[in-house]
Amino acid sequence: MALVKNRRRERGVDYWPGFVDALSTLLLAIMFLLTVFVLAQFILSREITGRDEVLTRLNSQIAELTQLLALEKGNAQDLEDTLANLQSSLSTSESERSRLQSLLDQGAGSSSTANTRIGQLTDQLNQEQQVSARAMNQIDLLNQQIAALRAQIAAVEEALQASEAKDQTSQTQIADLGRRLNVALAQRVQELNRYRSDFFGRLREILSDRENIRIVGDRFVFQSEVLFPVGGADLDEAGQAEMAKLATAVLELAREIPEEINWVLRVDGHTDASPLTGTGRYRDNWELSSARATSVVKYLISQGVPANRLVAAGFGEYQPIAEGDTPEVRNQNRRIELKLTER
Template sequence: MAGTRLRRRDARTDYWPGFVDAMASLLLVIIFLLSIFVLAQFFLGQQLSGRDTVLNRLNSQISELTELLALERASNRDLEDTIATLSANLSDAEADRDRLSGLLDAASSEAGEAGGALATLESELDEERRLSQRALSQVELLNQQISALRRQIAALENALDASETRDRESQAKIADLGRRLNVALAQRVQELSRYRSDFFGRLREILSQRSDIRVVGDRFVFQSEVLFPSGTDTINPEGREELVKLADAINELSAQIPEEIDWVLRVDGHTDARPLSGTGRFRNNWELSAARAISVVRFLIDQGVDPERLVAAGFGEFQPLDEGDDPEALARNRRIELKLTGR
């Protein structure tokens, strides 16, 4: 009976070495995990300084490892409780050993995953280094381009300043030339006015006996009947005599006026407001007035007047001297006007 009890006691105590081995293995795994954790922190601290994105990823993985360690510690406490329970119940010890085996497998798998994560991080660090080097090269190139652009802008600003200086000088010269030109034009106008007065005075002397030739403002006016039969542009003999006198006066004046005064004698043809029949040579008063002015100009050219000093224009009935429609008003509106003016 005593022998039987002794054998049972010996059989019960044979399980303790297994428990001790399990505890030792568990402790080794924990130490291994802690070593991995410490090494991971060391390498991550050396490799990932300044890399916020990668550091956040490592912190996340460290948090996972911490959670695993907490789980392992909790498992250790459970194992201690289990060992205490195994001392009372061997069947529970068998179940705990199986659970510990499963936890060891999980820990080994997680340790392998941690190693893979470290390798991935190192690869990402290498890629980040390459990208940083490429970015530095691009920044250097951009700095060179910016320096070149600044030099070009400085050159353009210098050119613009020089151009503005030349522009101000040119504007000053233009303003001075404008003042001088205005003075010269005013002098020419005064000189032309003097010669116009002399010309009209000479015409008054020559044609003073004619009541149908008169001065109106700055124009010398011939009534059309003096020069042309009604409705034609052919100068009559009496008109030719008067125009010969006019040509002599113009030639005399041309010799007196300085060459720098650019003058012309404008010959303007005017009609009254009565429309033409349209069946004759001229269809309307425009054509008749222009043809009469051209006839006068041609006759003056034949008398030696410089054609470059003559201008012919036709105004039809649209520039009347008298707005009435009586015979006297109509006669006053039928006329040839001579005006000495600038070109």
């Protein structure tokens, strides 16, 4: 009766470490997908940065054109001032001519002097008219240049508005992408957790009667002595029987998991810290742990499990689950771990 009670206490499962490991796996998956999202944001930010550089160049061109426009306006103003001065001089000359013509009419004695003065004033007037005509031509040319500059500025402003609208569209697309990515992440994590829970539930039902099989977090742990002979990597009859049960559970679950979920069953081989002695088949614990994991994978493939859903990894003695050098600790560290995860 005491033996039965002890076995019942040994079979009691502490679910809290499993719950913590499941949450850790969930957080790792979310961090990975968030990393993908950040990378997408970085690429889109690079594209937006390129557009900002184009906008900066356009703004610089606008500033240059504005300066040219201001300079041309200043030149036009100077010409207009010159023209006003010329027109004022022309008015003065015409007044002087009228006055002289009046003097000529009043006295014949001063007609010769008046005619000479009138000729001089007429020459001055013609010269001023020529200068005025050239100034008018320059003003017309400046007006045409100003009109061309205004057209260029309008085109640049239109391009700037189009670029700003495109930038706003990109920002909206980034926000929408982030929202959809978060939704997809949540859905994928929920689906994978549900199927992982189903997988472990079935394995518990199948393997619950074995004392040498334990559940550590989100992994099933098989002691090496259950599956392999001492120092060997070939499954013995008992190990093949256990792996056949496992293959049945994996095949049943594989039919239910949607194709878009890229899942794998990872088989990890572990040894204790004791070095291999003698002239055996394997030189060190690395080779032994890798060979044992590969042996389990090959047997599962022979039972119909798809090869692309299996991963074998050897860790040697470098991932112990217990510290120390007692026989009990070494026995715990010699193990095969199975973990359902997403690629």
